[in-house]
Amino acid sequence: MTVLLQTEDLTKRFGGLTAVRGVSFTLSFGEVVGLLGPNGSGKTTLLNMISGAHRATSGQINFEGHPIQNLRPDQISKQGIARTFQLVKVLPTMTVLENTICGLAFGSSRMWGAEAEGKAMEKLHQVGLADKAKQPAATLTYIDSKRLELARALAADPHLLLLDEWLSGLTPEELQEGIKLIKSIRDAGASILIVEHIMSAIRELCPRCIVMNAGEKIADGLTGDVLQQQDVIEAYLGAPHHA
Numbered sequence: 001m002t003v004l005l006q007t008e009d010l011t012k013r014f015g016g017l018t019a020v021r022g023v024s025f026t027l028s029f030g031e032v033v034g035l036l037g038p039n040g041s042g043k044t045t046l047l048n049m050i051s052g053a054h055r056a057t058s059g060q061i062n063f064e065g066h067p068i069q070n071l072r073p074d075q076i077s078k079q080g081i082a083r084t085f086q087l088v089k090v091l092p093t094m095t096v097l098e099n100t101i102c103g104l105a106f107g108s109s110r111m112w113g114a115e116a117e118g119k120a121m122e123k124l125h126q127v128g129l130a131d132k133a134k135q136p137a138a139t140l141t142y143i144d145s146k147r148l149e150l151a152r153a154l155a156a157d158p159h160l161l162l163l164d165e166w167l168s169g170l171t172p173e174e175l176q177e178g179i180k181l182i183k184s185i186r187d188a189g190a191s192i193l194i195v196e197h198i199m200s201a202i203r204e205l206c207p208r209c210i211v212m213n214a215g216e217k218i219a220d221g222l223t224g225d226v227l228q229q230q231d232v233i234e235a236y237l238g239a240p241h242h243a
């Protein structure tokens with residue numbers, strides 16, 4: 001399999017706190033990988049370094065064979081990495097369509113006017129929001145604002161999609177819809193790194209997963225195997241107490 005993303009000994013320190021310590025992993029073209037770990041284990045910080053929001057303290061990030069660890073977020077978008085955020089970020093006074101067109105502006109292909117509108121509408125259809133294209137983003141329900149973030153990320157035609165807890169906060173029915181939507185994106189051949197706490201979703205979507213604990217990678221392998229590893233179970237539940 002051809003490697004799409006490779007991190008090598010990636011570390012991020014915030015003052016005295018090491019949020020990510022020496023993390024190395026690869027993600028191949030067409031792979032969907034889950035990134036798990038308890039709260040504060042460094043998952044979002046890792047995503048922030050890959051997307052350029054944070055500069056790595058040390059280590060390397062190669063994307064399609066080129067180092068990207070010193071690039072700005074807009075440069076990384078243009079290279080073909082798009083993301084969604086843990087706390088949804090849409091532009092509330094702009095319409096759903098305008099928000100999606102914004103994704104095109106930061107993507108790898110430049111597009112304007114009717115062409116951009118057509119492309120944005122295509123992505124809104126894909127996520128099930130086409131009938132709300134003319135509404136201000138502020139009027140959307142929570143799940144629809146999540147769909148919009150996804151449409152905006154997809155509009156950039158990313159080679160790699162980073163999803164930061166995209167499924168969190170949904171009702172059980174919405175969760176099933178959300179999983180179905182991500183499955184359809186996956187089955188169309190996308191490469192995706194999914195940060196998620198919902199184990200059922202990880203099991204359904206990700207054949208492979210990586211687990212972090214206290215900033216370090218503690219497991220990387222087939223999801224079914226990794227979730228049975230003793231150190232992974234302990235990281236989530238706490239080490240067993242002995243009387």
Ligand SMILES: Nc1ncnc2c1ncn2[C@@H]1O[C@H](COP(=O)(O)OP(=O)(O)OP(=O)(O)O)[C@@H](O)[C@H]1O
Nearest residue numbers: 014017018019037038039040041042043044045046
């Ligand atoms: N900008 C920042 N400045 C200082 N410390 C930070 C910053 N961002 C994250 N941290 C710290 O780094 C550690 C890792 O945080 P991070 O958000 O990456 O964890 P996470 O695994 O994504 O957690 P969660 O599952 O709760 O989202 C935490 O201790 C957090 O407080």
